[in-house]
Amino acid sequence: MRLFRCACHSGLSYWSNSARAPADVGGGASLPRTGGPVDASVLADLAAASRILADQGVVDAFGHVSMRHPHDPQRFLMSRSLAPALVTPDDIMEYDLNCDCVDAQGRGSFLERFIHGEIFRSRPDVMAVVHSHSPNVIPFGLVKTPMRAMFHNAAFVARGVPVFDIRDKFGATDMLVGNADKGVALAKVLDDKDIVLMRAHGSVATGPSLPVAVFRAVYTEMNARLQFQAAMLGGGGDIAALDADEGALADKVNLSSASRAWDLWKRRVGF
Numbered sequence: 043m044r045l046f047r048c049a050c051h052s053g054l055s056y057w058s059n060s061a062r063a064p065a066d067v068g069g070g071a072s073l074p075r076t077g078g079p080v081d082a083s084v085l086a087d088l089a090a091a092s093r094i095l096a097d098q099g100v101v102d103a104f105g106h107v108s109m110r111h112p113h114d115p116q117r118f119l120m121s122r123s124l125a126p127a128l129v130t131p132d133d134i135m136e137y138d139l140n141c142d143c144v145d146a147q148g149r150g151s152f153l154e155r156f157i158h159g160e161i162f163r164s165r166p167d168v169m170a171v172v173h174s175h176s177p178n179v180i181p182f183g184l185v186k187t188p189m190r191a192m193f194h195n196a197a198f199v200a201r202g203v204p205v206f207d208i209r210d211k212f213g214a215t216d217m218l219v220g221n222a223d224k225g226v227a228l229a230k231v232l233d234d235k236d237i238v239l240m241r242a243h244g245s246v247a248t249g250p251s252l253p254v255a256v257f258r259a260v261y262t263e264m265n266a267r268l269q270f271q272a273a274m275l276g277g278g279g280d281i282a283a284l285d286a287d288e289g290a291l292a293d294k295v296n297l298s299s300a301s302r303a304w305d306l307w308k309r310r311v312g313f
């Protein structure tokens with residue numbers, strides 16, 4: 043009997059291909075089928091991403107990062123509910139796009155996993171998603187002043203930064219994107235952009251790879267801080283931010299150079 047390593051498990055157990063749970067077609071109580079085994083280096087990278095975001099001050103006790111399953115676009119990988127700085131490869135679980143876990147084994151899921159599932163569903167180009175409450179970004183979700191790209195590393199900001207106000211569709215809530223309807227509404231506001239702010243809550247950064255999504259989350263926070271400084275320094279006058287053309291040109295460079303930051307940040311967290 044051929045044995046496959048479960049993509050979302052600690053590695054202590056194996057299951058056979060023939061014993062896979064039935065597909066989740068039509069919903070019901072059956073568990074989703076796995077997208078297949080995932081290389082240990084992928085799980086390590088996702089755990090590293092979580093720790094990098096903590097190390098870089100983007101997440102604290104809260105926030106999370108996910109990536110699309112490398113062999114199945116209908117699945118994604120994400121840690122069990124845990125503070126990001128504590129995540130290890132053994133904590134990574136696999137979900138379908140309804141955010142049902144393939145094999146939870148009693149482990150808890152993040153309430154806001156629907157942010158990830160619905161963005162992966164609506165944006166086939168997105169391969170990784172970061173959700174954070176990084177502090178300098180939050181004011182930009184509260185006021186009318188739009189976030190603009192202060193420097194080349196934050197070039198993606200020049201494409202525009204939509205703000206999701208959960209109140210628009212759902213009235214008074216606990217502010218959390220805790221179900222599929224709220225995830226769909228958030229993904230709709232993100233539209234084709236790279237980041238979206240969430241009023242009185244935080245933000246989401248996306249990317250075509252895990253390193254780029256992490257890069258964008260880190261530089262969204264830094265860009266917010268720099269915009270405060272520029273606004274103060276300029277006495278509220280005009281800010282000579284990157285325009286859309288400059289942003290598009292600089293983002294191309296960032297997409298290829300994000301790996302340098304990734305290598306450095308990964309080293310810092312011991313991966």
Ligand code: MN
Binds near residue numbers: 105174244
């Ligand atoms: Mn949140």
